[in-house]
Amino acid sequence: xxxxxxxxxxxxxxxxxxxENTEEREQAYRERGTARPITVVGNPVLHRxxxxxxxxxxxxxxLIDDMFASQRAAEGVGLAANQxxxxxxxxxxxxxxxxxxxxxxxxxxxxxEELPQEGRNLDEANExxxxxxxxxxxxxxxxxxxVRGQDAxxxxxxxxxxxxxxxxxxxxxxxxxxxxxxDRLSKRDRKDALKQMAEGTPRYETVPND
Numbered sequence: 001x002x003x004x005x006x007x008x009x010x011x012x013x014x015x016x017x018x019x020e021n022t023e024e025r026e027q028a029y030r031e032r033g034t035a036r037p038i039t040v041v042g043n044p045v046l047h048r049x050x051x052x053x054x055x056x057x058x059x060x061x062x063l064i065d066d067m068f069a070s071q072r073a074a075e076g077v078g079l080a081a082n083q084x085x086x087x088x089x090x091x092x093x094x095x096x097x098x099x100x101x102x103x104x105x106x107x108x109x110x111x112x113e114e115l116p117q118e119g120r121n122l123d124e125a126n127e128x129x130x131x132x133x134x135x136x137x138x139x140x141x142x143x144x145x146x147v148r149g150q151d152a153x154x155x156x157x158x159x160x161x162x163x164x165x166x167x168x169x170x171x172x173x174x175x176x177x178x179x180x181x182x183d184r185l186s187k188r189d190r191k192d193a194l195k196q197m198a199e200g201t202p203r204y205e206t207v208p209n210d
Contacts, residue, residue, distance in 0.1 A: 016157045018105040026068060026094050026104045033065030035073035036084040037205040038130050041180055041197070045082045046131055048178045050089045053108040056154035060090070064106055064152055067092045074204040076130045078168045080175035083131050085207060091172035098163030107159060110149040110173045115142055127167065127181050134200025135193040137185055145169045 039046055053060065063086060071079040077095040081088045090108045097103065123143040128136045145166035148158045161169045171181055182190045 014158060015160050016105060016151070018103045018159065019101055022094070022102045022104040026072075029065050029068035029092075030072050031069075033062070033067070033069030035069040035205075036066055037207045038070065038074055038133075038202075039083055039085050039207045040131050040133065040202075040209065041182065041194070042209040043085070043131075043207060045085055045087055046175070046178070046180060050080075050082055050087050050176045050178075053088050053090055053150070056108070056150070056152060060088075060108075061152060063088070064090065064092060068094070074130050077164075078172040079130065080172050082175060089176045091176060093165075093168055093172065095161075095165050095168040097161060097165040103159075103161065103165055105159060106152050107147055107149040107157070107172075108151065108154075110147045110169075110176060112170060112173045113146040113148060115144065115146075119144070123163065123167065125164075125167065127171065129171070129181050130204070131175075131180060132182055132193060132197050133202035133204075133206065135182075135196035137182065137189050137193045139181055139184055141167050141170050147173055 063081065067079050067081065067084065070084050071092060071094060078091060078093040080091040089110065091110065092106050094104045121143050122140040124138055124140045126136045127139045143166055144162050146158060146160045147169045151157050159169060182193045185193065
């Protein structure tokens with residue numbers, strides 16, 4: 001790796017550098033990992049707050065590798081651990097922002113910062129989820145997000161995103177607290193999203209809900 005590691009923070013503003021060597025880093029993760037099937041809405045692990053990550057060890061590193069492999073297999077831009085059935089607060093991402101800049105990284109124990117009301121600009125855009133396959137709905141979210149947490153070694157980090165990447169950070173943090181994007185929709189829109197899911201066929205392997 002060149003000048004910066006994934007978990008090294010920019011000395012000027014304290015935010016993690018996640019835009020360098022993105023192809024090499026993502027490829028290394030997923031080549032070590034094994035893709036797992038995706039849990040879907042209705043699976044209990046998706047509907048409760050996950051456990052905090054307390055052990056930053058080889059087992060966590062292997063999970064992160066599997067998460068990157070699973071994310072790529074499902075053609076996603078973000079993936080939370082409970083989406084592959086693991087009850088831990090960790091998510092990975094490989095997501096562009098609205099300027100087309102690619103961001104790749106890992107966040108454990110994420111906490112979304114509250115934005116001041118005067119600094120919030122809502123972005124109305126379609127949103128989807130690997131755990132609600134083939135369904136999309138318009139959902140307003142702030143177009144800027146800051147998430148604090150820890151990296152795979154347990155170091156404190158913070159990640160910021162704009163536009164589509166901001167949406168990704170909010171979406172994945174929600175997952176780890178037991179909330180799907182459809183839970184933020186009106187009853188009518190939620191029903192429509194579930195109908196889309198029922199009528200569609202996922203392009204990736206999913207875990208059936210018994």
